Amino acid sequence: MSVNARTTVGAFALIFLAVVAVAAVGGVVLDTAPPDTEPVADDHWQLDAVEPETVSEGGEIEMESSEPSNTIVVHLGSSTTGAGGGLPGLPIEDGDAPTEADIGTLGGAQRGVTPLTAALIENGHEVRFYGGIGSGERLQSLLADADAFVTTAPGALSGPDADAVNSFVEAGGRTLVASDPGNAGALTEFGSPFGVYGDAGYVYDMEHNDAGYLSVLVQPPESTPLTEGVEQVVLRGAASVGSADDSAALSTAETSRLSTTRESGSYTVAVRSESLAVVGDSSFLAPENARRADNGVFIGNLADFLVSGDAPDVSFGSPTGPGGGTPPGGGMPPGGPTPPEPPEPPENATA
């Protein structure tokens, strides 16, 4: 009996081991591991490969003129948004209840032109802000005492105000219009007496830009007083402008395109027609952009332009035309600024 049990156990163990061994060997022989996957290529993810090109930053905004004190009237359009395109819908501004942790605000409308106004004041000139026809002040009376006028929102000027500025420019008052895209209609209506117009749409450049297709790099085709010392200016969102005498102060590179036609080519974004200078962008005046590339040099030149020359001999004796009271921005896109109705248009005649 003991022999039988030993044999039985032995046979069991032998067969069991044989079966397991066959399974093991078969598994080793037949089993195929999942195929090796290739690693995902990541060379093109390195920062060097994808970092956008940017322009340098730095420099000072300096004026060269030694003119005695001038008065410059600055008009900024809407009081709820800052000038300096590219910064619409600022998260915190005057008038909005700040969150509890805030101790200050961004600074409202005037913030967008502080580099220019700071340069003017630093050189002994006086800056007066005009807040639109609803502000209680009248532009005519401000301009009567002014040497120069700056607006970053020609579309926000009411009809009488636009007429007043027209008279001011005609009388030789230096005027800077920084007109962002979307103001082509207003700019054209305002500038046509001086041979200046605005194109609809905006200019962009996919190849040469400052970290964004809207941030075009513009250059002066030739050196003019406005662009002396300027090699490259960055505009964060520029409109094409033009003039009758084809006098471009700043032009985009050949790689840029106009949004409406998508045609590539060099587009003029700044012109000067005697005492009127027009730039198709206001963002370069904003504090964030004023020291980008040669923007500071350009701003300094504009400040010099505003304070140079004789004081204009302007009178606002002529009554407002039939179009008075309506804004010149008839060609503006929907949603554009709509200034309030002038309270007392007949007063224009008395100024």
Next chain:
Amino acid sequence: MMSSEKGPAEPPDESTPDTDTRTERHSPTTSDRVPPRSESGSVVDRLTTRHAVGVAVILALAAGLFVAPSVYGAVTGPDGTVAVIEIDGAIDSSTAQHVEDNLRDARMNDSIQAVVLEVDSGGGLPAQSERMYAAVDRTASVMPVYAAVDTLGASGAYLAIAPADRIYVAPSAQAVGSVGVAGAAPAPSGPNAGTSGPDKRGSDPDTQRERRQTLANLFIKNVIEQRGEEIELDREAIAHADAYLGTEAVENGFADRFGFVDGAVADAAAEAGIDDYAVDTRRTENRVPRSIPLLQQEDGTVVVDEPEGELNDDLILAVAPETWDETVGEGVVMTSYTGRLPADHTASETGVNDTKLQHAETASTSGGEAA
């Protein structure tokens, strides 16, 4: 068993013990005794062999019947499986996990030999799109991975399927491509006594702009890396971020051919060399919000507060314009440069938007503090 039964049967037979005794006592006679014993044993053996054969036949029959279905199945069953994996809706973590998990399974599972991505998505978060991109790329290195787009295969979703071996589109697909990113316009932030540093609330506008462009460049590089030879547009044209119709996409190389999921499945199976295949469809689960917060208003009414999604415009998103609203909600608009906020009469509307934005920022700030 048979022999053990015989054992106990022997003792009653008295002659046998005698024989045994004799055998033990007279060993020389053992040889004489053996033949009769073997003769008497051969009868028993003959009987047991017959029994054993019968039992063996029955056992073999049972075993054969047991194994037969498997063998039949193995012979007639599919040679392999094509997994159809859905990429649907706004791309966030759960989308990426779904695709990643199923593609990993496809690589590990021997029976799955090809994958078809069934795509209808306008994109979402860039990093999650990249996760899927990497998973698709890895899978495509070991088996055919095809993608079939119906209406939307745009932005982040296009990034995800760019490494696929072949992209099929419906001729009426409405958005294929859209290689770019979008988010709120760069804006400065004011002084904030609640943050430990000036950039805690948000970096300066120049840095925001550069980072957005870096994300866009990553996207463009990925697409060119994967489909640079197929796409007939140059880098600048790709970077315009247009979304194409299916017919246009096949023409300009954003897609390879017209087709739908079934055609893609058949082609993928053929490419994998499996004539007889099964299809395993892995759909995204319906998204059920984990909890529906109820808010009681001052007047006693209870309203459902929509849980805030992962996607909002505080992040830079790879989303096609066609799906912007459904991705980040209608309350947040993509700020366009030329859409300068109007003055006065529409200021009230603007105020509403600002307030919403402010709330969103407050929420994100508190989240930032927690982090």
